[in-house]
Amino acid sequence: MARSPSPSRSLSASTSGSDVLVELLSSRVRAAVLGFLVAHGEDRYSLTELARFLDLSISSVQHECYKLERLKVLKGRREGASRRYWLDHETQFVAQLIDLVATVLGPECLLGHALADVQGLQGALLAMTPQPQLVLIGELGLEELEIVQGRAASLLGVDQETIDIAFYDTASWIDHRAGDSALMSRLRQAEPMMLVGDGAEIWPG
Numbered sequence: 001m002a003r004s005p006s007p008s009r010s011l012s013a014s015t016s017g018s019d020v021l022v023e024l025l026s027s028r029v030r031a032a033v034l035g036f037l038v039a040h041g042e043d044r045y046s047l048t049e050l051a052r053f054l055d056l057s058i059s060s061v062q063h064e065c066y067k068l069e070r071l072k073v074l075k076g077r078r079e080g081a082s083r084r085y086w087l088d089h090e091t092q093f094v095a096q097l098i099d100l101v102a103t104v105l106g107p108e109c110l111l112g113h114a115l116a117d118v119q120g121l122q123g124a125l126l127a128m129t130p131q132p133q134l135v136l137i138g139e140l141g142l143e144e145l146e147i148v149q150g151r152a153a154s155l156l157g158v159d160q161e162t163i164d165i166a167f168y169d170t171a172s173w174i175d176h177r178a179g180d181s182a183l184m185s186r187l188r189q190a191e192p193m194m195l196v197g198d199g200a201e202i203w204p205g
Contacts, residue, residue: 023071024097029056030064031101037074037087038101039113039155046082053116073097107155112195114151118144122170123197127190132156132163135187137173137202170201177203 024030032054037045047065051058065085068074072091076083088094102110108126115124121144123137134152136145145167153160166183168176177184187203194203 023067024073027064029060030068032056033061033064033068034073034097034101035105035110036113036116037085038098038105039110039151040117042086044077044079044084044086046084048082049117050085053113107157108193108195111152111155114155115148115196118148120144121148121196123173123202124148124195125187125192125203126152126195127187127192129164129186129190132158133183133186133190133192134163134165135173135183135192136165136167137170137197139169140167173202 024034033050036050036054037043045053047058047062050056050065051061054061065074065076069076069085072088073094074085075088076085078084087098111126112124115121118140120139120141121136122139123135125135127133127135132152134148136148140148145165149160149163149165152163156163192203196202
């Protein structure tokens with residue numbers, strides 16, 4: 001029979017967990033880093049990449065990554081000229097932390113993080129009409145489109161076939177946005193969420 005922990009050990013574990021949560025939830029930069037890494041699963045990123053994708057300074061990202069590594073939330077390893085970071089799934093509470101981050105941020109926010117590093121993507125809109133409608137703006141190849149579709153299906157919890165994807169280069173999108181197509185009517189009615197890009201250029205509202 002398994003032995004129950006003594007009261008003193010339970011209290012100690014609870015206090016330690018509380019201290020970790022206080023540190024984890026007291027920083028906007030830390031929340032952004034966690035959200036981005038949760039959205040990317042097992043992928044590894046350098047400080048430069050994280051700073052670029054999150055539009056943050058390298059120094060602030062470095063500070064939080066060092067702290068998260070010390071708390072055993074992240075693993076860090078030097079690969080070539082840079083140090084890369086990823087979630088430490090060997091730490092007992094990280095699975096619960098991932099669930100917490102996903103619940104608090106929501107699938108749409110995580111999808112925005114997941115699309116931030118897709119090469120050539122300049123803008124992305126998501127509307128539920130009622131099935132997911134994903135509008136992509138930029139210069140994407142077939143491989144990038146498949147990546148977007150896979151990540152969207154995973155994070156939204158739907159089959160890839162149910163996601164309606166419309167793709168435009170930037171110039172075509174600006175022209176199409178001013179029209180009265182069926183897609184534009186659905187988007188205006190649904191008030192889409194902008195996942196990637198600058199608001200004025202992608203969706204003026």
